[in-house]
Amino acid sequence: MNFSIAEENYIKAIWHLQQADNNVTTNELAAELQTKPASVTDMLKRLKEKKLLNYQPYYGVKLNADGKKVALSIIRKHRLWEFFLVEKLKFNWDEVHAIAEELEHVSSNELIKRLDDFLGNPRFDPHGDPIPDGSGKMETLNQISLHELKENISATVTGVGDQTSSLLELLNKKNISIGTKLEIKQRNSFDASVEIKLRNQPLITLSEQLAKKIFVKTV
Amino acid sequence: MNFSIAEENYIKAIWHLQQADNNVTTNELAAELQTKPASVTDMLKRLKEKKLLNYQPYYGVKLNADGKKVALSIIRKHRLWEFFLVEKLKFNWDEVHAIAEELEHVSSNELIKRLDDFLGNPRFDPHGDPIPDGSGKMETLNQISLHELKENISATVTGVGDQTSSLLELLNKKNISIGTKLEIKQRNSFDASVEIKLRNQPLITLSEQLAKKIFVKTV
DNA sequence: AATAAAATTTAGGCAAATCTAAAAATAAAT
DNA sequence: ATTTATTTTTAGATTTGCCTAAATTTTATT
Structure with a gap:
């Protein structure tokens, strides 16, 4: 179809x-x-x-099942193209969403199969979202939001809540990207903001809204 | 626009x-x-x-001038994507036309600029057609059809008349592609077919229709 | 339980891009 | 120079995907 x-x-x-x-x-x-x-x-x-x-x-x-299958094949295309744009064409992670929205509608399955191989069968896109395989299967990594992370527990950033440029640009400014290691040092009960520490860096503050959009995995 | x-x-x-x-x-x-x-x-x-x-x-x-500019920007995209498909994704030259017909409509100019650089600013697509630059300029190589080539003059294949799969598959079968060196040895006046020689290979026959679709440049 | 508010659907229209059938214009042939 | 054939355009419909405004249904509130 x-x-x-x-x-x-x-x-x-x-x-x-x-x-x-x-x-x-x-x-x-x-x-x-x-x-x-x-x-x-x-x-x-x-x-x-x-x-x-x-x-x-x-x-x-x-x-229904058929609809999900179609959805996952589109999402697979989208995320593979995003990976291509960042990895091969050196776009920033906050520039690729709109372009991938167009590329995902190119229909050839053979194209996607070969693109996948060319990219080395990546399992996550530049925002940390898992890339479904050809049959629609996809890893679920049990990440939690930074907002839920306990204090003084070391964690790695594995994903972000959405791809809006305002979010991604703020993360760029704060030097946070997929793979960044961090730890919550203090919480401010007044506004639910958190003070976090990146390796050998002074403490920085993240708002509640921001912390909720950052997903991490403890090591 | x-x-x-x-x-x-x-x-x-x-x-x-x-x-x-x-x-x-x-x-x-x-x-x-x-x-x-x-x-x-x-x-x-x-x-x-x-x-x-x-x-x-x-x-x-x-x-008019504006229309030509639009046309050349689409052709530029088409040919760059064809080059990508053959050079990076290892498609055969007879498989890429239809896919590039879809990719050429992806709108981002930044994408095309970066793709061009990623590919090493190629000047010809896999069928030998010149790739227009960002401003619409394009090389014109003064090629002639194989049908017009004189006997016993060494020439190199630089292009083909169209991208129909029947033509490209026939060329594959006869081991002729862009860059192939050849020479006309005999002409058959009855049907205007030509006997050609590829390096160290026995003579092969090309029909008039085929010879007219192959473009060459003498060395 | 009745009424007000919010969410959703229906009805009727519009623009892009296509089609068939009929009309009009141009080109070819006697 | 007429007639015939070919090419092209017009007229009127259709489908997709969207819209506004009005009607309907569900949900929330008194």
């Missing part, structure tokens, strides 16, 4: 929202896709026709 | 037909794009609105 770019974007958006929420609403989707609820309803009817999802009018939507 | 995929495909097709013909007709375009003449007329009106071409109803169409 072959899908339009618009259809692929809906499938991908539903998949992402479904991770957090399980049941996805029309308004959530409209916000995510920068479109109107009425347009979403239209598309959901079409995707239901194509048997990619369970859609109950007024009660939201959920991808 | 930004263009839809359909618009880009029309612009590119007009450019190619214009190379052979200068003035491009509605029917030619319809055949090239596998669509109907009525659809072509519609699109030509739209592209005229956007001031990319000179369109005289009933008398055909020609890209």
Whole structure:
């Protein structure tokens, strides 16, 4: 089966929202896709026709097995292209999302197979998100948010909460990227901000909002 | 200015037909794009609105300076991606055209700039066609068709007439690719076929149709 | 339980890009 | 120079994907 770019974007958006929420609403989707609820309803009817999802009018939507498979193949493409852009073309991690949004719709499966091999079958994209394999399987690394990390426990940054440029630029400024080792030294109860230490560096402060968007794994 | 995929495909097709013909007709375009003449007329009106071409109803169409610039930027993308696919992902030259047709519509200019550098600023694509630079300039190598080559003059293959897989597969079978050195040994006046010799190989026969699609440069 | 608020769907339209069938213009042939 | 054939355009529909405004359904509140 072959899908339009618009259809692929809906499938991908539903998949992402479904991770957090399980049941996805029309308004959530409209916000995510920068479109109107009425347009979403239209598309959901079409995707239901194509048997990619369970859609109950007024009660939201959920991808079925076929829909998830399509979603994961798009996500695989997206993340492989992001890896290519950073690793080979030397883009910064905060510049690649929009370009990968276009590249992910190029249809050739042979292309993706060869790109994967060319890149050395990477398992994580530049933001730390796992890259699904050809059959849709994907590692789940049990990371926690920095906000939940206990004090004085050494951890490594493994991912970020989203790819908005404002978040990624702030992380660049604070010298935090995937693989960075850090430790929480103090918490400020007033605003839930945390004081963290990077190797041999003075303490820096991260706001609660920021700490919640940084995912880490303890060593 | 930004263009839809359909618009880009029309612009590119007009450019190619214009190379052979200068003035491009509605029917030619319809055949090239596998669509109907009525659809072509519609699109030509739209592209005229956007001031990319000179369109005289009933008398055909020609890209203007702006239209040519757009065409060359698409062709640049197409040929750079073809080079990437063959050089880095190890596709055969007869497998890359369709994939590059999709990749060429990815819009980021920064992407193309970096891809160009990553590839080492190649000047020719895998079929021997010159790659326009960022400003639209392109080498014209004064090649002739093999059909016009004189007997017993050594020449190098520099290009092919089109990218149809039937042509490229036949060339593969006969071991002819860009860079191949050859020489015409005999001509058969009956069917205008030619007997050619590749280095240290027995004579092989090429039909008139085939010889006309192979371009060479004498050394 | 009735009413107000919020979320969602329906109805009706629009633009892009395509199509078929019919009309008009140009080119070719007698 | 007419007639015929070919090419091209116009007219009217269709599909996709989106919109606004109005109607409907669900959820929240009194």
